[in-house]
Amino acid sequence: MIRGFGSDNFSGVLPEVFKALEEVSYGHQPSYEEDIYTEKAIRDFKSVFGENCEVFFVYNGTGANVLSLSAYTQSYHAIICTETAHIYTDECGAIEKQTGCKLLPVPTFDGKLSIGLIENHMNGFGDQHHSQPKMISLTQCTELGTVYTPEELKEICDYAHAHGLFVHMDGARLANAVVSLGCDPKAITVGAGIDVLSFGGSKNGMMFGEAVLFFNPDLIKEIKYVRKQQMQLHSKSRFIAAQFSALLKDDLWLRAAAHANRMAQMLSGEALKIPGVSLTQEVQGNEVFAIIPREKIDILQKKCFFYTWDENASEVRWVCSFDTTESDIIEFVNILREEIC
Ligand SMILES: Cc1ncc(COP(=O)(O)O)c(C=O)c1O
Numbered sequence: 467m468i469r470g471f472g473s474d475n476f477s478g479v480l481p482e483v484f485k486a487l488e489e490v491s492y493g494h495q496p497s498y499e500e501d502i503y504t505e506k507a508i509r510d511f512k513s514v515f516g517e518n519c520e521v522f523f524v525y526n527g528t529g530a531n532v533l534s535l536s537a538y539t540q541s542y543h544a545i546i547c548t549e550t551a552h553i554y555t556d557e558c559g560a561i562e563k564q565t566g567c568k569l570l571p572v573p574t575f576d577g578k579l580s581i582g583l584i585e586n587h588m589n590g591f592g593d594q595h596h597s598q599p600k601m602i603s604l605t606q607c608t609e610l611g612t613v614y615t616p617e618e619l620k621e622i623c624d625y626a627h628a629h630g631l632f633v634h635m636d637g638a639r640l641a642n643a644v645v646s647l648g649c650d651p652k653a654i655t656v657g658a659g660i661d662v663l664s665f666g667g668s669k670n671g672m673m674f675g676e677a678v679l680f681f682n683p684d685l686i687k688e689i690k691y692v693r694k695q696q697m698q699l700h701s702k703s704r705f706i707a708a709q710f711s712a713l714l715k716d717d718l719w720l721r722a723a724a725h726a727n728r729m730a731q732m733l734s735g736e737a738l739k740i741p742g743v744s745l746t747q748e749v750q751g752n753e754v755f756a757i758i759p760r761e762k763i764d765i766l767q768k769k770c771f772f773y774t775w776d777e778n779a780s781e782v783r784w785v786c787s788f789d790t791t792e793s794d795i796i797e798f799v800n801i802l803r804e805e806i807c
Pocket residue numbers: 526527528529552605609636638639668
């Protein structure tokens with residue numbers, strides 16, 4: 467059956483990850499991250515991102531974002547993000563509930579923050595009636611499938627730090643950004659000045675689990691207690707750790723993402739050949755945002771699922787995964803052509 471384009475978490479699990487889960491399942495290991503597999507996964511992360519990072523494993527992306535943003539904030543703080551940020555639109559107020567912070571959303575055209583946009587919310591400092599801006603949260607790749615360059619990130623981080631703010635990166639799709647830019651993962655994270663990173667696993671071939679990487683561990687709260695209170699400490703920790711070790715081994719995370727990105731390029735290229743289809747964003751990662759005839763959306767979704775992004779604009783989102791195949795795309799584009807032409 468044709469795979470749909472609903473989301474990259476509609477996909478299954480990478481065979482290497484599945485194998486790792488099975489391999490660590492034999493015998494007993496101490497729980498709560500005292501096991502040898504957690505120690506190894508932390509070393510694996512340090513070999514990619516450098517020694518000066520603290521790694522915390524969590525269950526899901528919302529948990530990763532909540533933990534990241536809790537580390538630097540008090541409830542009287544505010545967090546600047548985009549209007550399309552997952553933390554603002556799709557986490558059911560988890561950030562507000564868990565951190566107590568106010569979210570300050572910024573409208574954007576392409577899902578990316580810039581200093582000019584951030585400045586709109588840089589006020590009220592020292593005013594006891596006003597939530598105090600303390601963090602900037604950005605997403606890489608963005609929720610609109612676009613990618614920040616290392617220079618853009620460094621500019622935002624330098625600005626934030628000069629004004630006493632910290633920067634969080636929601637990297638649910640970090641791997642797609644790394645391969646899109648062809649850069650060292652450090653260049654768009656710790657090297658650019660990011661303070662804390664939610665590192666995605668589930669969208670890139672894991673069964674479950676995400677990681678939070680703190681790049682200036684001296685400045686954070688006693689985070690192990692915070693994670694436990696947030697119910698994100700997995701007792702059989704080896705099952706998250708082993709998946710990450712498998713993903714990081716021999717750059718599997720980047721190979722999986724490179725495939726997903728290639729599929730998105732193929733899909734957008736083929737879809738654009740159909741009259742009546744246009745793109746709203748540059749395809750830089752594994753997501754395609756397209757305008758298609760409104761009256762065809764329902765019919766097409768029944769044949770091959772994807773989400774409507776903006777009903778008024780007749781805009782849809784197609785997401786490719788590590789397991790999307792060329793024949794999935796050919797079949798879907800044929801369906802598109804048949805319905806639209
Ligand atoms: C940008 C982004 N951040 C975080 C998440 C993680 O969310 P979840 O809590 O569902 O794992 C998602 C998933 O859709 C996402 O797209």
